[in-house]
Amino acid sequence: MDVELIFKIAAIGIIVAVLNQLLVRSGREEQAMMTTLAGLIVVLMMIIYEIKDLFDVIKDVFSL
Amino acid sequence: MIMELDIFTLAGLALVGGVLCVLLKQYKPEYAMLVSVCCGVLLFGGVLASLTPALQTVNGLMQKAAVGGPYAAAIVKALGICYVTQLAADSCRDAGQSAIAGKVELCGRVLILLLSLPLFENLIEIACHLMGIE
Numbered sequence: 553m554d555v556e557l558i559f560k561i562a563a564i565g566i567i568v569a570v571l572n573q574l575l576v577r578s579g580r581e582e583q584a585m586m587t588t589l590a591g592l593i594v595v596l597m598m599i600i601y602e603i604k605d606l607f608d609v610i611k612d613v614f615s616l
Numbered sequence: 617m618i619m620e621l622d623i624f625t626l627a628g629l630a631l632v633g634g635v636l637c638v639l640l641k642q643y644k645p646e647y648a649m650l651v652s653v654c655c656g657v658l659l660f661g662g663v664l665a666s667l668t669p670a671l672q673t674v675n676g677l678m679q680k681a682a683v684g685g686p687y688a689a690a691i692v693k694a695l696g697i698c699y700v701t702q703l704a705a706d707s708c709r710d711a712g713q714s715a716i717a718g719k720v721e722l723c724g725r726v727l728i729l730l731l732s733l734p735l736f737e738n739l740i741e742i743a744c745h746l747m748g749i750e
Contacts, residue, residue, distance in 0.1 A: 557654055558633055558654055561650055562651055565643070565651070566640070568644060569640075602658065606657045609664050613696070614699075
């Protein structure tokens with residue numbers, strides 16, 4: 553079981569939060585928003601495979 | 617993904633996920649939701665593989681009681697729908713979207729109703745047959 557995935561997501565969240573603060577402070581709101589969006593998409597792409605795995609296992613176990 | 621799992625691993629995973637969620641919620645609530653979804657998926661996926669032997673045992677018991685076939689399969693299917701619905705609804709509710717969570721639960725109920733309606737029809741037919749009504 554890859555517990556590292558949770559740490560990875562949390563780390564990305566913290567990094568994006570820091571970048572967001574920096575960019576907002578230096579007056580680049582658009583880039584800050586783009587950073588947030590990019591981080592969100594990256595994390596979503598990471599999670600979506602796990603969800604697919606889970607749903608496959610559920611389909612298998614419960615013969616849905 | 618699957619290894620030997622004990623309750624300490626799972627509880628530790630849940631605690632770590634909870635702490636990270638609380639930490640991230642102050643800065644980026646959307647990441648907190650993603651961490652909680654990931655945590656739930658990992659926990660559930662980890663424990664699900666151990667559920668297969670249990671389900672096989674239940675299936676075997678039902679075969680012994682001569683109520684196997686479509687009935688046992690329907691129960692297991694309904695259980696699966698319940699788990700998936702619960703996962704999605706809880707995640708939505710944690711993110712503050714209780715309206716979407718309610719809709720997911722409604723969808724799950726409708727699907728289980730559709731699943732069990734043929735069996736219910738069978739039951740009613742048998743009852744009518746017993747009472748002599750056609």
